[in-house]
Structures are given as structure tokens and as C-alpha cells.
Amino acid sequence: MHFQRDAVVFLVVVVLLSSHNHAVEAARGLPVEFLPGFDGPLPFQLQTGYIGVGQNEEIQLFYYFIKSDSNPQEDPLILWITGGRTCSALRTICQQIGPLLVEPVKYNGSLPRLQPFPYSWTKVASIIFLDLPAGAGFSYATKFLENNDLLAASYAYEFLQKWLIDYPEFLSNPFYVGGHSYAGTTVPIITEMISNGIESGVKPLIQLQGYILGSPKTFPNQSNYNIPFAHGMGLITDQLYESIKENCQGDYTNTNSTSLHCQRDLQTYQQLIESINNKHILEPICLSGSDSTMASLIMLPGQKSLYHDLYTKLKTDPFLVSGLQCRDEWSKLSEYWANDYHVQMALHVRQGTKEKWQLCDESLPYNSIIYNTIPYHVNLSKKGYRSLIYSGDHEMIYPHLSTEAWIKSLNYSIIDDWRSWMVEGQVAGYTMAFANKMTFVTVKGGGHVAPDYRPFESQVMFERWISYENL
Structure with missing residues (x-):
């Protein structure tokens, strides 16, 4: 870890020196007032643009900046990093915490429609949604460059410095870094780079207050907690769970164990969960579009009107209102929309720079080199920064048990013990707060990226925390 931290410090120095040598200044973003697929002018302030980073600005990072609906002069400013190593920020904007929603209907060949999303986090905060990495x-x-965790974080930091030079009116706003899933790796590193820059007097001075992480990737073998989670959710029997504990001796990811009993138990476990959606264990997995049974799993006859009433009254998951077969089909609509020429023109995308927009480009070279970010959390906690860590309680990618475990390992005193938090008289999840200014929250009924499944409750959670209110 000392090597990793030294590498971070070195990268910060390189970023700061190179940023002063750039001959090209970042250009302030351009306003977007209308978007194809959305009726009328946008009911919020959106700007998009590019900022060049790296040596000779060979990397051009695209961003969407959405001003707070409330008081952008004073409300917090957030740099948001989308989960997935090579995923776009667009899904975060149009399906999770932004002010737009891709209408969840079956694709018919025409341009997907957009509609206002009432549970956006931009109601009380201004957010820079960044397409990271290059x-x-x-x-x-402009040329082939390596991507890895430290480089991505350093480019994000350089981006932020240049962005604030172009938007000096936000220099006094409270600032946070946020993200979900794989951003559990990059967000703590970015936050520490900013903190180190502040301590070194690097300008522009950023008003860093803390960071926000949803279902974060944090440490190796995090999936060890999938088996206790599966047991607690009734997916495996007590007998199998006890046998795995005894035969595998706590390492449930070691499929090459010399113990034949361990291998047998893990094989049985894999067979039992192979048809479980690990993003949300109550949702069906995505099968082919021709599978006629999927529709019955999602939408029973007459169910649409019932869920429409629930959406209106209880702010439930908008996907349940749709006639789509699975959530991945909903995500695919973003690709149809973003690859439309008129959409790209409206967003001020530079033509010819992308052959095809993809939600997550798995072909991009990216090396994961930081496997444990707990030391970053420790360091940021010592410096007194706030943090909000939340998990959906029905996901099995980075289950809430794993997040609770690494938070517990920090060994900070509990100042608000495990309790339910309420929304409109209903239990919305459970929470615990610690002396290091860290708040852990579960979102009841949420999956991987809780706002995907419980947008209203997630918005309430965020608004209370960002406003220093008790959950």
C-alpha cells in the first residue's frame, strides 16, 4: 500500500505540473436547451463540453453539467463517476439520479422518448457527470493511451481543476465526489488527490467536504459475502451453508481449493444461484427477446394499471410500469438514443471522434491496479471528511454485508446505532452513523445501484444527508 500511495502522490505532482504547461485552455461548456425525444425546452439547466487532460491534452473528457434546481449559487457541487470501468455517465443521468428518464417502452425503431424524472438529485445539488476514462x-x-485506476483518477482531478477555472462561480460551493459500483475504486483515490492538493495549496482551492458511494467495490474477495447473503435470503439451505463454512474455511472464492468437499459445496452453490439476477435477486435474469415466458414474469394481465397507480402514489420503480421484458432492455434504449445524429448535435458532440457510442465499452483497454481502497477511506476519515455509503439490500454483486464488514474494520465508534429510517411513514431501509463522519445506509428493496430500483427513497436519503439532516 505504501507503493500505491507514493504512486498517487507522484501522479498528483505530474498532473499539477503538466496542467500549468498546457497551451490550450479548457473551453466552457455549451448550453443545451432542447433534446430530441423530449417535448419542449428542458426544465433544467444543462451544459455539455470537453476538457483536455494529460500530456498535450491528448485525452478529451466529455461531461454533462446540470445545475441545481434550488440554489446553484450555494448548493453543493458534485463530480459524479459512473460505475463500471468503462461506462458512460448517460445512464446515470437518464435512469438513476439525473432529471431525465428514458421512457421504458419496447423499442420500435423510432427515436426513444425522454421524460422528466421527478426524483433527480439535481433538485438540491449541481452535478458534473463525467465520461471517464478516455x-x-x-x-x-487522440492516440492510444493506457487506462488504469490511478491514471483515471489523476485525469479526473486535472479535469476538475480546469473545470473550476472555467466556472469560478462554483469555487465557493461545498464539493463532493460521488459514484457507484466500480467507482468505489476511483472515487476514494480522486478524493484523496483533491485533499492532497488542498494541503499543498494548489489552486484553484476546492471546498472539499467528502464523498458518496453506492454499492462500492472496495476490497479483494468481496464476493466472499455472497454466500452468507444467499443464506440469509433463503437461496441456500442451512446445511449447505454450514458445510461450506467448514470445508472452505472462510474462503468461498477459492474454486481451486485442494479440498474436494469444498469444491463439491461450491459447485452445488453455483448451481443453486446460476439463474438468480445478482443485480437484484427478486428480478428475473435477462433472457432472449423471443422468450415468451419473460413477459409473464414481469407483467401479469392487468398489472400495468395497478403499478401505474403505485408509481403515482408510492413512487415505486418506473421499470415496473413498463412492458419491457427485463431491465437490460431498458438500458439498451439509451444506445439507440445516444447514437442518433440529431441527439449528438444537440449535445455538442464532436463528430468523427466516436465510431459508436456504447453504454459500457468492454473493448477499451483498462488495467485494474488498485484492489483495496480501505486505506484511502482510513486516510480520508482521519482528515475529517464526510462520507455516505449506501447499498440496496437485495443485490448480490457487492452485497451490503460486505460493505458493513469493511466499514466495521475501520473500528470507529458508533454514534447512531443501527435503526430504520423512514419515508412517508414507511421503513425505507436501515442506517448507522460513525464517529468518523461516515454514514452507512441500506435501501430496502434496492438492488445494485439503489436509485435504479428505489428512486424516491434514494432521493430522500441523499437530500437529507447532503443537507446534514438525520436520516
């Missing part, structure tokens, strides 16, 4: 979303590089 090659993700509409970001691009």
Missing part, C-alpha cells in the same frame, strides 16, 4: 461515453483520446 474512450467511455463521448470521451476520446
Whole structure:
């Protein structure tokens, strides 16, 4: 870990020196007032643009900046990093915490429609949604460059410095870094780089207050907690769970164990969960579009009107209102929309820089080199920064048990013990707060990226925390 931290410090120095040598200044983003597929002018302030980073600005990072609906002069400013190593910020904007929603209907060949999303986090905060790393979303590089965790974080830090130079009116706003899933790796590193820059007097001075992480990737073998989670959810029997504990001796990811009993138990476990959706264990997995049984799993006859009433009254998951077969089909609509020429023109995308926009470009080269970010959390906690860590309680990618475990390992005193938090008289999840200014929250009924499944409750959670209110 000392090597990793030294590498971070070195990268910060390189970023700061190189940023002063750039001959090209970042250009302030351009306003977007209308978007194809959305009726009328946008009911919020959106700007998009590119900022060049790296040596000779060979990396051009694309961003969407959405001002707070409330008081952008004083409300918090957030740099948001989308989960997935090479995923675009667009899904975060149009399906999770942004002010737009891709209408969840079956694709018919025409341009997907957009509608206002009432549970956006931009109601109380201004958010910079960044396509990171180079090659993700509409970001691009003018020549082949390596991507890894430290480089991505350093480019994000350089981006932020240049962005604030272009938007000096936000220099006094409270600032946070946020993200979900794989951003559990990059967000703590970015936050520490900012903190180190502040301590070194690097300008512009950023008003860093803390960071926000949803279902974060944090440490190796995090999937060890999938088996206790599966047991607690009734997916495996007590007998199998006890046998796995005894035969595998706590390492449930070691499929090469010399113990034949361990291998047998893990094989049985895999067979039992192979048809479980690990993003949300109550949802069906995505099968082919021709599978006629999927529709019955999602939408029973007459169910649409019932869920429409629930959506209106209880702010439930908008996907349940749709006639789509699975959530991945909903995500695919973003690709149809973002690859439309008129959409790209409206977003001020530089033509010819991307052959095809992809939600997540798995072909991009990216090396994961930081496997444990707990030391970053420790360091940021010592410096007194706030943090909000939340998990959906029905996901099995990075289950809430794993997040609770690494938070517990920090060994900070509990100042608000495990209790339910309420929304409109209903239990919305459970929470615990610690002396290091860290708040852990579960979102009841949520999956991987809780706002995907419980947008209203997630918005309430965020608004209370960002406003220093008790959950």
C-alpha cells in the first residue's frame, strides 16, 4: 500500500505540473436547451463540453453539467463517476439520479422518448457527470493511451481543476465526489488527490467536504459475502451453508481449493444461484427477446394499471410500469438514443471522434491496479471528511454485508446505532452513523445501484444527508 500511495502522490505532482504547461485552455461548456425525444425546452439547466487532460491534452473528457434546481449559487457541487470501468455517465443521468428518464417502452425503431424524472438529485445539488476514462461515453483520446485506476483518477482531478477555472462561480460551493459500483475504486483515490492538493495549496482551492458511494467495490474477495447473503435470503439451505463454512474455511472464492468437499459445496452453490439476477435477486435474469415466458414474469394481465397507480402514489420503480421484458432492455434504449445524429448535435458532440457510442465499452483497454481502497477511506476519515455509503439490500454483486464488514474494520465508534429510517411513514431501509463522519445506509428493496430500483427513497436519503439532516 505504501507503493500505491507514493504512486498517487507522484501522479498528483505530474498532473499539477503538466496542467500549468498546457497551451490550450479548457473551453466552457455549451448550453443545451432542447433534446430530441423530449417535448419542449428542458426544465433544467444543462451544459455539455470537453476538457483536455494529460500530456498535450491528448485525452478529451466529455461531461454533462446540470445545475441545481434550488440554489446553484450555494448548493453543493458534485463530480459524479459512473460505475463500471468503462461506462458512460448517460445512464446515470437518464435512469438513476439525473432529471431525465428514458421512457421504458419496447423499442420500435423510432427515436426513444425522454421524460422528466421527478426524483433527480439535481433538485438540491449541481452535478458534473463525467465520461471517464478516455474512450467511455463521448470521451476520446487522440492516440492510444493506457487506462488504469490511478491514471483515471489523476485525469479526473486535472479535469476538475480546469473545470473550476472555467466556472469560478462554483469555487465557493461545498464539493463532493460521488459514484457507484466500480467507482468505489476511483472515487476514494480522486478524493484523496483533491485533499492532497488542498494541503499543498494548489489552486484553484476546492471546498472539499467528502464523498458518496453506492454499492462500492472496495476490497479483494468481496464476493466472499455472497454466500452468507444467499443464506440469509433463503437461496441456500442451512446445511449447505454450514458445510461450506467448514470445508472452505472462510474462503468461498477459492474454486481451486485442494479440498474436494469444498469444491463439491461450491459447485452445488453455483448451481443453486446460476439463474438468480445478482443485480437484484427478486428480478428475473435477462433472457432472449423471443422468450415468451419473460413477459409473464414481469407483467401479469392487468398489472400495468395497478403499478401505474403505485408509481403515482408510492413512487415505486418506473421499470415496473413498463412492458419491457427485463431491465437490460431498458438500458439498451439509451444506445439507440445516444447514437442518433440529431441527439449528438444537440449535445455538442464532436463528430468523427466516436465510431459508436456504447453504454459500457468492454473493448477499451483498462488495467485494474488498485484492489483495496480501505486505506484511502482510513486516510480520508482521519482528515475529517464526510462520507455516505449506501447499498440496496437485495443485490448480490457487492452485497451490503460486505460493505458493513469493511466499514466495521475501520473500528470507529458508533454514534447512531443501527435503526430504520423512514419515508412517508414507511421503513425505507436501515442506517448507522460513525464517529468518523461516515454514514452507512441500506435501501430496502434496492438492488445494485439503489436509485435504479428505489428512486424516491434514494432521493430522500441523499437530500437529507447532503443537507446534514438525520436520516
